[in-house]
Amino acid sequence: xxxxxxxxxxxxxxxxxxxxxxxxxxxxxxxxxxxxxxxxxxxxxxxxxxxxxxxxxxxxxxxxxxxxxxxxxxxxxxxxxxxxxxxxxxxxxxxxxxxxxxxxxxxxxxxxxxxxxxxxxxxxxxxxxxxxxxxxxxxxxxxxxxxxxxxxxxxxxxxxxxxxxxxxxxxxxxxxxxxxxxxxxxxxxxxxxxxxxxxxxxxxxxxxxxxxxxxxxxxxxxxxxxxxxxxxxxxxxxxxxxxxxxxxxxxxxxxxxxxxxxxxxxxxxxxxxxxxxxxxxxxxxxxxxxxxxxxxxxxxxxxxxxxxxxxxxxxxxxxxxxxxxxxxxxxxxxxxxxxxxxxxxxxxxxxxxxxxxxxxxxxxxxxxxxxxxxxxxxxxxxxxxxxxxxxxxxxxxxxxxxxxxxxxxxxxxxxxxxxxxxxxxxxxxxxxxxxxxxxxxxxxxxxxxxxxxxxxxxxxxxxxxxxxxxxxxxxxxxxxxxxxxxxxxxxxxxxxxxxxxxxxxxxxxxxxxxxxxxxxxxxxxxxxxxxxxxxxxxxxxxxxxxxxxxxxxxxxxxxxxxxxxxxxxxxxxxxxxxxxxxxxxxxxxxxxxxxxxxxxxxxxxxxxxxxxxxxxxxxxxxxxxxxxxxxxxxxxxxxxxxxxxxxxxxxxxxxxxxxxx
Numbered sequence: 043x044x045x046x047x048x049x050x051x052x053x054x055x056x057x058x059x060x061x062x063x064x065x066x067x068x069x070x071x072x073x074x075x076x077x078x079x080x081x082x083x084x085x086x087x088x089x090x091x092x093x094x095x096x097x098x099x100x101x102x103x104x105x106x107x108x109x110x111x112x113x114x115x116x117x118x119x120x121x122x123x124x125x126x127x128x129x130x131x132x133x134x135x136x137x138x139x140x141x142x143x144x145x146x147x148x149x150x151x152x153x154x155x156x157x158x159x160x161x162x163x164x165x166x167x168x169x170x171x172x173x174x175x176x177x178x179x180x181x182x183x184x185x186x187x188x189x190x191x192x193x194x195x196x197x198x199x200x201x202x203x204x205x206x207x208x209x210x211x212x213x214x215x216x217x218x219x220x221x222x223x224x225x226x227x228x229x230x231x232x233x234x235x236x237x238x239x240x241x242x243x244x245x246x247x248x249x250x251x252x253x254x255x256x257x258x259x260x261x262x263x264x265x266x267x268x269x270x271x272x273x274x275x276x277x278x279x280x281x282x283x284x285x286x287x288x289x290x291x292x293x294x295x296x297x298x299x300x301x302x303x304x305x306x307x308x309x310x311x312x313x314x315x316x317x318x319x320x321x322x323x324x325x326x327x328x329x330x331x332x333x334x335x336x337x338x339x340x341x342x343x344x345x346x347x348x349x350x351x352x353x354x355x356x357x358x359x360x361x362x363x364x365x366x367x368x369x370x371x372x373x374x375x376x377x378x379x380x381x382x383x384x385x386x387x388x389x390x391x392x393x394x395x396x397x398x399x400x401x402x403x404x405x406x407x408x409x410x411x412x413x414x415x416x417x418x419x420x421x422x423x424x425x426x427x428x429x430x431x432x433x434x435x436x437x438x439x440x441x442x443x444x445x446x447x448x449x450x451x452x453x454x455x456x457x458x459x460x461x462x463x464x465x466x467x468x469x470x471x472x473x474x475x476x477x478x479x480x481x482x483x484x485x486x487x488x489x490x491x492x493x494x495x496x497x498x499x500x501x502x503x504x505x506x507x508x509x510x511x512x513x514x515x516x517x518x519x520x521x522x523x524x525x526x527x528x529x530x531x532x533x534x535x536x537x538x539x540x541x542x543x544x545x546x547x548x549x550x551x552x553x554x555x556x557x558x559x560x561x562x563x564x565x566x567x568x569x570x571x572x573x574x575x576x577x578x579x580x581x582x583x584x585x586x587x588x589x590x591x592x593x594x595x596x597x598x599x600x601x602x603x604x605x606x607x608x609x610x611x612x613x614x615x616x617x618x619x620x621x622x623x624x625x626x627x628x629x630x631x632x633x634x635x636x637x638x639x640x641x642x643x644x645x646x647x648x649x650x651x652x653x654x655x656x657x658x659x660x661x662x663x664x665x666x667x668x669x670x671x672x673x674x675x676x677x678x679x680x681x682x683x684x685x686x687x688x689x690x691x692x693x694x695x696x697x698x699x700x701x702x703x
Contacts, residue, residue: 071098079265082272089275091117092268095694098557098594102265107194108184108201109163111267115175115205116166118271120311123165133326134313138165141172148178156185158192158634162657175208193634200235200258202267203248206274207238216241226254247273279331296355298373301348304329312345314367316356327358327367335370344421345370397422400534401446401462403500404489405439410457412448422450422457430460437462444489444502445535473499475528478521478541478608488518492527501529503536511541523575524608543608548572549617552600561593563614565602574604574611581613591616597690599623622697625656625686629678636660636675641684658686658696665698677701 071094073083083100086092091114094100106114124135145168153159170176183201186193207216220237222228224244231239239256242248247270250256260266299316302324313326334342335354348354348370357369397420399412410422430437432446442448442462451459464486476494487504509516511525521527522543530538553571554564561576576582576593584591596602601618604611627643639658646654660666660675668677678684683703686696 070094070100070102073100073102073265077102077265079269082269083265085272085275086114086118086268089118091271092264097694099694100264102263102268104264105196105261106264106267107160108180108197109160109167109194111197111202111205111262112170112176113163113166114267114271115209116169118275119170119173119175119209121166121169125165138169142168145171148181152181152184156187156192158185158194160194170205175205197262197267198258199248199256199260199262199266200231200239202262202270203242203258204235204238206247206270207241209274210277212241213238219244225250225256225258227256227258231256231258245277247277296357296369296371298353298355301352301354302350304345304348314345316354327356327365329367329370333368333370335372337372340371343372346421348372395452396449397452398449399447401442401444401448403444405442410450410460412450422452424460425453425456425458428457428460430462432462433464443486444500445504473497473501474531476526478523478525478527481521481523488521490521490527501536503529503539507536508538509541510539511543516541522577522608522610524610546606548574548604548606550602550604552596552598552602555593555596555598557593563596563602563604563611565604574606574609576611576614580611582616583613584616584619586616586619599690623688623690625658625688627656627684627686629680629682629684630655632678632680636678639678641686643686658699659694660699661695664695666701667698668701673701 070083070087073080077083079102083092083102087094087100092100120134121138122134124138142165146164148171149161149164149168153161153164167176167181171178171181180201183195183197186195207213216237220240222236224236224240225231228236235258239248239258243250243256248256297318299318302315302317304312304314312329312331314329315324315326317324329345331345333345335345335348337343337347353373355369355371355373356367359366359368397412397414399414399420402411402413405424410424412420412422414420424439428439430439430442432441439460442460443464447463449461450457473492473494476492476497476499478490479493479498480491482489487502487507490501490503492499492501503518503521505518507518509518509520511520521539521541525541525543527539527541529536530540548565548567550565550567552563553566554562554573556562556564560578561580562573563576564571564573582591582593582596583589584595596614596616597619600616603615603617605613625641625643625646627641629639630642631640633639638660641656641658643654643656645652646656660678662675664675666673666675666677678699678701682701685700685702687698687700688696
């Protein structure tokens with residue numbers, strides 16, 4: 043059996059069209075709520091780092107190769123596929139492209155060295171290589187070669203530990219603080235990996251078993267990978283990491299620039315756009331979410347307090363060829379933070395204060411935003427051991443809602459204590475009208491996100507507010523995504539809502555299905571592709587089978603008819619289900635073990651493209667027909683002409699493969 047190299051960009055296009063079902067925060071059908079990695083798997087799926095198949099399966103026990111783990115690590119640290127993704131910031135896009143170009147020759151040498159090197163993952167491997175999360179010597183671990191046979195290696199727990207520590211930026215700390223004897227089976231850990239395993243034990247990410255063993259050579263499963271990556275991201279977002287990095291760094295002295303705007307880069311970093319003196323060009327730098335700016339008086343303020351056109355002094359640091367801003371100080375038009383004391387810069391200094399205000403929104407990911415009586419907004423991090431009381435009763439942060447009055451104790455911009463009183467609801471932001479783009483049921487009302495032009499704000503609407511929609515008195519739940527609304531307030535409380543919505547019908551073909559609540563379908567109407575939200579009472583009906591179905595019963599390619607209230611689906615009828623989908627093409631690559639094949643297909647009905655690559659999963663149970671006889675999947679070989687049949691466009695594996703030449 044031969045292995046042939048193929049063009050990655052073509053294959054990426056094929057895979058992008060094959061895996062188009064998105065589940066966002068959906069629940070994996072094969073990961074029960076009591077599974078030890080349930081929270082981590084759900085977290086990574088919610089972040090868009092991992093996905094489930096069309097049946098909602100995650101396969102938590104599947105072992106992962108180094109290539110597959112590299113894909114997860116890259117996505118978790120900010121990588122996007124610039125060949126496919128849209129609306130990617132040009133600066134970030136160029137960083138990814140330039141990094142890949144600089145690593146291309148190295149990866150090409152490994153593709154030459156190993157015939158089973160999986161070029162499908164070259165972009166992701168290049169990304170984490172450029173970031174310093176893996177080294178060139180690690181690349182030899184990706185393939186095992188023995189007796190003239192090659193196998194893609196399964197990653198071990200101890201090697202994943204190394205990469206996690208580097209992502210945390212704690213490689214030097216782990217090596218400097220290492221003391222032998224962290225685990226009883228330390229002899230099974232390679233000498234170079236022991237400091238990394240010991241460090242993760244010290245921060246609670248690796249816990250010895252009942253015998254004190256770390257089991258370092260345990261194969262990394264999808265569940266284990268999700269747990270370690272999710273834990274690492276939460277640690278970084280909590281601000282417990284620092285700027286230590288295994289890559290080379292280069293400090294630059296402070297420079298005064300004009301702050302223009304800030305935008306999200308990934309879950310732990312932001313882009314900051316600035317203009318330098320005498321230069322009209324906008325330059326983008328990266329900044330960690332945990333960085334605190336300082337006002338003119340030297341008091342710490344949140345990054346969200348910066349306003350456009352402010353003069354700021356910044357310090358840059360080059361980390362793994364990415365320019366980070368590591369300090370920010372306002373030098374003009376800054377607002378002093380009178381409720382917090384200046385930090386002396388010493389790690390042992392505690393700056394305590396008490397702040398009183400109103401919660402602007404529910405606490406999310408440990409971030410608390412408070413509106414003060416003078417109109418200022420403050421953002422804080424909720425300490426993991428924070429003591430919370432609501433109306434005098436001990437409570438969890440999830441019980442707090444927009445509009446609650448709070449008195450918080452703050453130490454170094456971290457909230458250590460919250461005393462909350464249930465509020466009647468208050469607006470968040472300054473918008474008093476706009477289009478509803480999201481809504482969420484909360485205690486005693488709804489949180490509604492409004493958009494007006496480029497501005498967005500979250501509004502708490504209490505149940506007792508008067509709702510008038512299309513000149514008729516309605517209930518709060520009758521407000522729809524896409525409605526245009528205006529608010530009437532009594533003081534800071536929303537007392538009345540006037541809404542306008544339109545009823546319409548749409549027919550088209552399902553392009554994407556989002557299983558998370560609220561569910562969404564992306565529909566190609568023939569003129570445009572539009573995303574519609576399914577309400578809690580949306581009826582889904584299959585006209586052909588004459589029965590009601592649920593969201594999971596929908597499939598890509600089905601023709602549907604929607605009855606809409608604004609942009610929210612009242613009813614969805616499946617008019618025509620997809621018939622079997624056939625791909626005809628030539629096998630260009632067969633994996634070791636024949637568990638998948640790469641096929642150059644003549645035509646792809648999803649994308650409408652011709653002559654593109656698709657990776658086809660070949661499970662052992664798959665029916666493979668050659669000359670009217672069932673054959674083993676090992677029969678598949680390069681150059682064969684095949685017809686691959688799927689029952690539905692979004693199935694993860696085909697129904698059968700027919701060898702025709």
